[in-house]
Amino acid sequence: MIIEIKNLKKKFDKNLVLKDISLTIEKNKSTIILGRSGCGKSVLIKIIYQLFNYDSGSILYDNKSGVNIDKFSMLFQYGALFDSLKISENIAFTDYINNKTNFNKKVLSLMKDVGLEKSTFNRYPSEISGGMKKRAALARALYKNPKVIFLDEPTTGLDPINSDKINDLIIKIIKKRNITAVTITHDIKSAIKTGDNYYFIEDGIVRDKGECNKILKTKNKTFKTFISGGKY
Ligand SMILES: Nc1ncnc2c1ncn2[C@@H]1O[C@H](COP(=O)(O)OP(=O)(O)O)[C@@H](O)[C@H]1O
Numbered sequence: 001m002i003i004e005i006k007n008l009k010k011k012f013d014k015n016l017v018l019k020d021i022s023l024t025i026e027k028n029k030s031t032i033i034l035g036r037s038g039c040g041k042s043v044l045i046k047i048i049y050q051l052f053n054y055d056s057g058s059i060l061y062d063n064k065s066g067v068n069i070d071k072f073s074m075l076f077q078y079g080a081l082f083d084s085l086k087i088s089e090n091i092a093f094t095d096y097i098n099n100k101t102n103f104n105k106k107v108l109s110l111m112k113d114v115g116l117e118k119s120t121f122n123r124y125p126s127e128i129s130g131g132m133k134k135r136a137a138l139a140r141a142l143y144k145n146p147k148v149i150f151l152d153e154p155t156t157g158l159d160p161i162n163s164d165k166i167n168d169l170i171i172k173i174i175k176k177r178n179i180t181a182v183t184i185t186h187d188i189k190s191a192i193k194t195g196d197n198y199y200f201i202e203d204g205i206v207r208d209k210g211e212c213n214k215i216l217k218t219k220n221k222t223f224k225t226f227i228s229g230g231k232y
Pocket residue numbers: 012015017035036037038039040041042043044
């Protein structure tokens with residue numbers, strides 16, 4: 001699915017978070033949204049996902065203004081598994097809450113895809129590691145075969161080695177399944193590794209955009225400062 005956003009504006013009371021955002025999420029590509037904490041990245045993807053409304057501008061999904069969000073899936077920041085449910089029940093959450101019981105085969109196949117051992121099937125989130133929880137959250141996001149997946153800081157809280165593993169896994173899965181991916185991160189290394197295109201947001205507008213493999217060659221001053229971790 002191609003998603004085209006034009007002149008999007010969003011405020012919460014007096015807090016003008018997104019001033020004028022225009023960007024295109026290309027079909028079956030991995031688009032990265034970069035920007036400082038609090039710049040509105042999560043708000044932006046929640047608007048695209050239709051969890052929030054917006055004040056003005058337009059969003060077109062395959063050239064239409066409406067979309068069935070069953071095609072979408074989101075890996076929320078911090079992964080948020082339900083502590084009282086087993087890993088398998090978390091992965092099959094939508095079926096589980098509807099009292100469906102024949103999901104074991106599908107769950108096991110997804111667990112294999114994301115590199116979760118069978119032994120975690122009946123475990124609870126508190127009994128597995130942070131990296132394993134991310135894998136389980138990813139499996140849950142994939143459960144409904146989304147056409148578009150939104151990943152909000154998928155490597156938050158992981159050490160560099162586990163972050164690399166999760167990034168590798170994400171690329172493998174989105175390429176194999178032809179999923180359109182939108183990933184939020186403030187980690188340049190992850191952006192270069194997992195993305196096709198990037199958009200850098202600051203002060204409510206897109207300050208820079210381009211191909212992820214050219215990030216380090218950007219001429220944009222604000223983005224350069226961001227990359228070097230500088231403050232201003
Ligand atoms: N539900 C909400 N109600 C009011 N303000 C919100 C809400 N969600 C986010 N904001 C505000 O929007 C701004 C951007 O937040 P967010 O998109 O979470 O930033 P980030 O880029 O770190 O993901 C912040 O100032 C935040 O306080």
